[in-house]
Amino acid sequence: MQRYFQWLVCSALLFASLLLGAAEHYQSHRVNDNQLILTTDRGQVSLRFQHDAVVEVWYQPEGRQQLPSLILADKTPAVALTLQQQPEQLILQSARLRVEIQKSPLALRFYQGEQLLTEDIAGLLQPDTTKIAFKFRLTPEEMLFGGGQRVLGMDRRGHKLPLYNKAHYGYSTESNQMYFSLAGVMSSKNYMLLFDNGASGELDLGHSQADTLAFQAEGGRSAYIVVAGQNTPELIANYTAASGQAPLPARWTLGNYASRFGYRTEAEARAVVQKFRELNLPLDAIVIDLYWFGKDIQGHMGNLAWDTQAFPEPEHMLADFAADGIKTILVTEPFVLTSSKRWQQAVDAGAIALGPDGKPNTFDFYFGNTGLIDVFKPEASSWFWGIYRDLLAQGVGGIWGDLGEPEVHPADTQHQLPGMGSVTANEVHNAYGQRWAELVYQGYRQDFPEQRPFIMMRAGNLGSQRYGMVPWTGDVERSWGGLKPQVELALQMGLFGFGYIHSDLGGFAGGEQFDAELYIRWLQYGVFQPVYRPHAQEHIAPEPVFHSDEVIDTLRPWLNLRYQLLPYNYTLAYQHSQTGIPLMRPLFFLDEQNSQLRQETNSYLWGEAFLVAPVTEPGVTEWPVNVPTGVWFDFFNGERIIGGEVVKRPVTLETIPVLVKAGSFIPMTAPIQRTADYSSQALTLHYYADTSVSSAKGQMFEDDGVTPDSLAKGQYELLSFNAEHSNEKLLFSLQRQGGDYQGKPAQRELTLVVHNQRGKPDKIYVDGQFIPLVAQPQRFAKGQQLAWYDKAAKKVYLKLTWQAELSQIVIK
Template identity: 35%
Template sequence: MAIIQRSICSIILLVVFATVHAQQAIINTVGKDPFVGKTTEVVFKAKEGIWTFHGFNNAVIKTTYKPYDYSKTEQVSDAVIAKPPVVNTKITNAISQTVEWENLTSVVVQRDKLYYKTGKEVKVKSATYFTQGDTRGFRFQLFDNEQIFGGGERALPMNRRGYRLNLYNSSSYGYGLGAENLNFSVPVFISSAGYALFFDNPSKGYVDIGLTDKNILEAGFTSGELTYYVVFGKNLDEILNNYTAITGRQPLPPRWVFGNFVSRFGYQSEEQVKQVVGKMKQDRFPMDALVFDLFWFGDNIKGTLGNLDWVNTQKWPNAKQMLTDLKTNNNLKSVLITEPYILQNTKTYTEATPFMATGADGSPMMIPDLYFGTGGLIDIFRKQSQDWIWKYYKKQIVTNGVNGWWLDLAEPEKHPAGMMHNLKDYGVNRPMAADEVHNVYAHYFSKMFFEKYLYEQGDQRLVLLNRSGFAGSQRYAILPWTGDVARSWSGLKSQPLVLLGMSLSGLPYIHSDAGGFAAAEQADPELYTRWLQFAAFTPVFRPHGTALEDYDKSVKSIPSEPCFVEEPYKSIVRKYINLRYQLLPYNYSLVYDQAVLGKPLMRPLYYYNFADSVALKADEEFMWGDGLLVAPVISQGATARMMYLPAGKWYSLTNNSVTDGGKFINQPADIKQIPVFVKEGSFVPMWITKDTIKSTETYNSKDVTIRYYPSANATTYVWYDDDGTTPRTLEKADYELVTFKGVTAGNKVAIDITTNNPNQYGKKFKRKFNIELPVGIAAGQALVNGKPVDAANGGKQTDPFQQLSNDFITVEFTGKPLNVVITTGK
């Protein structure tokens, strides 16, 4: 069918503006007097539809087009929480019409095209509307060298130009490198030209990024409000800050989320759980959570979804006591899996049918081809459905003390096009078909969990793993994972790309089933080791894979837990798990940067600098926070890693050697190590203890080692600390920010330490900082506020897991500013 290109010719300009006392509407005919004033929105009436623009204070422009011949304009995404402000606006009429907001962003309407600018620079050129058959959407002309990132989970190169990506959340069992469409198809795309496009439409669609026409990005949808946001920023940091300002940021997780999750598919009895936990303790692996897969509510893989309780009292004789013992004796929190399907003949099926999604006739629709059995899908968009299923979750939380949840299959994995959903509770007065709401199904499930958990358990932070979602799902505290990735080298190679793509899509706690999930013919300890080395520097550390030989003899059982790996791999993995725990003060501080500034925990090397053309191609490396550069080893049999170091000096985390950046290096990387470098000037707070680390419960944030990596450039680092459990600590200002400023001149290292919360210090509260340098400290040559440090106060601190022996001095911090001057050398 011919494509109909819509025109914005012959327009009438309508400006809706606010005065101090009331809102008024002024209608200007094109070419008449310009407008200057405070507005909430600017509307252009065209021959075939209406364009509406909103300017936000944080360099964001919202654009909506409503064709006169289009009726499915409901907005059900829930992605954006920011309301358009009343802002100073200037509209000029010449050959084209220009709308400029007070933050110097503007949109130029010129015949049938839109141009978006910051200042005088055009960032987005030639944006147009199109319709083709049942698809409606927008086209944008791309610059010649423009790169496009984001789009959610894609096992593709970070630059997605040259691909056509489905916007339809999909599961993909056993995928590897090259999988284009996975569980999160988040419609936000970031350009190296300094802007992002966010298509706020959750219906089934696609984005063609230069595949059909190398110079065109085309986004098409089958239903829903036709809205997109242009988000400006000079780098990824600014763009994500502005994007998350309108879609929300992740609430703080509990500190134990940064520990080791013990998990497999799946534990089949209390006795088996005790055996695994005992073996993990015997082999000295720290751990913080234990995940129960679907056997907690049934004896089989199939036919049990919907029982929602511990139905086998022989295998689980006393669930409450078991979970209590795990927590009391081992500091292990419990996480239970759940799914949105209720199968026939399960414990709750009859009770659940009124709350299921329906067919066109209004009766519950059964799904016959679901892998786990025939059943229905909870219509999570109905408040009654939410209340019904929540009572089962609440029982496990209140009665049995469950600490976290794991929502699986919520894309939904099977979602027939003829299935209908009721969204009257959200203001939609017609049934909505599956394809119209598919991409926000999991989002609304997370929303329900978050709101009800916060209401019921107001003293605890929610832990919710969810395999799917939409833009804005981060607001509901989800810990997404990358689905059923293959236990293969291709599976491992895909993960840095998938995790970084999600990080740039506003979902910062993305992680993988470390070691790989999908069934393999035999164990590969080298693959397992390399995967866990990588996972140690990702938001959640959760080894998880299939071990189902008891149920299916054709499937090899390969345990996910590191205690079952042979030597020397076991010791290597233990070292990296312990390193993750040692980095707990550094890792936990990253949550503040996300919650306040929208920074992802994992960041590509070009996060602050699009101009580094080499970094733009270094897809398989990443920054963990601002300080650590990680180069995972993802090739079988590798003993070295060719990698790129950006400009500046870089210290090896494991041996303190210094390397100049701005070049490629071939770094040794035998099976015992992966390259991890620290950027000069970085402060890295660590938990260094001679005791065996068992869990995050024994962590004491009042006694922390601060590693400073000297630089001639002055640097500042802000360390965040709170109690690690209480919700809304940011809103209550119940936290501390300790600021470290450092600079090196010759052999003199100067460090200043201050706090935003000095009033909490006193007789019962003070901190001890062990300031550690990767260079020698001259004996007796350290001053604190101008006074010499006691010669006995310092020496060498040996890291038992990294085998480093660094010089350090200890300072007592009582809330008053400290100036520490250290002379290096011997």
């Protein structure tokens, strides 16, 4: 009866739309591979399954220009479909998703099993000759996440969101419009609704009408995508399977970066690297901002060539850094100033976007009078990539694309799309950053196939993750207010496939004096953030090496911890590349029915094992942590904590709350100075035992850290860890699977650390061999196996040589 009533309401609304001349009516249909194609009185509507839980609905009215898909990857996997034909409707069904199509007036409803996920209540609306719109029904209880970078709280229901990538310089605790908007939502009802459109627009999430989600755009593609899943991780996996997985980054991406606005000379860049080495603080990359191509902020953008007065020997510098394990990342922008050395070259190459008069469109902004590179135009892309190709050939290690919203994008700008002619700036504004990342990614793959791309970008679109985009949260205020929203921003973006979203650690904009406490808190949080990159305006140094001994000594163990966790963190990167699951995860992943956890914006999960709660207020001695149900352990002191409530944890300046879930495996290695020195030949495997967890599993992924497509080539190893509590025994199974790769240990000197061992074990066996307990740790001779018990810490230590493909450990 309820379903029938909902259908009547939908039909009434559609009838009202018909009176306004907006309704569409079925005429005929045909099936073509994965799609059902409807012919209507207004044109064509196709329903294409990109996955058995992902369907694209594309309205193609006669006379309206359609742009290429931004979201869906360029592939069409086979999906088994069934079609039922009834007098009043068609029912199209895959193994996971059902679409009920009312013929007249045309209406679509989407089901997962018997659950109605969402319904298209009006079809394609065309308010005028340029705009397109859709409307969907919302149920009273559902929460909505998404819309991209906003500081609004986790549930965005009730907000109206502009869809126009736009810089928000110096933001802090509130922002409705930022650098990276996303035209889509994820619902607590376990579906995603995504609008495959890169135009300027608006997303109304029940703001104007409480029960209606409305989308509107200034042209673009009139298509949307519905994704279904049984839970949030499955939703993300289904979405990224259809839109493209993020490629596995090079291992160095997870290291520490030196970065500021900006290093003005080669001597200064060299001195910064040397300072890290002298102080024995790990470092893997240096980011060089716009002074590499000009001595001033204004007047030089677009030169995109070394200023040889400031950087007299750039190739030698790049080579020296590379020999020291340092990757050099250069900033680039899509603007070519008319005063730059390349202006005429860019014009002659047809690289500059045109104005309505057919000439290169020029305009003024902060950096000078400029044109914008038309990244959509093949000739412009080829010209732009040629510059990147030369820089990468010199030894540049990564590309940074800044101002890619684009920051200034006059509405009268004309872009040239292959086979389509001119489109306006507003039709492709939000697609610009994605197309920019795509041209760099494709260039890497073509000309540098042995390198994993590094592409840091400030703006993009749904689907940009497949081009290896590493986004960040923009020019955040250097204040406690700027630190507070960083978890929310990262969690929201991570739900939509952007696993490497990160902040300028320490804050970027403003700040009159150095706040040591704020700086320390931000960099402590950064250890459990995908990319560890302190970055700021130069009047306050963003690098820890330029601060007091007290600051350095406080942060040193945190930086070391970042590197010790490389086996764990790199495994998170591997998991993200396979399933789309983000490195930073909302707490509600552990309990999706808990609305309080769905609203949480401070505490979060770092992978499966860690719960992290950054301290975002000054002068505190305790900090609230929203601890999900279950048993947890304090990572630093081992205290056992019962979850299910908000717990206040004591903190000092040296600590933030970091908890570990019972049943977790955490692989770690010794501290190193650069990821080039990484080896898991000596591996420490921590297991957090508790009788509340009867069985547990974990994994560790490893390859050489640099080879593209290492999985496809079989050049990797996957270590699997399993634990079972049985009859007062703890049983471990350790397994090695995979192929060969450069640096693969033939065997590992493994230290297994079992936490929360409440008594001294009676017996320990490794592959059936009895291992006696010694009174205290001894020097470990190669090949020797020994164990000891730390009564005060409640830990068992077992050292062994792990060589076999499968090893069994028994602790009684």
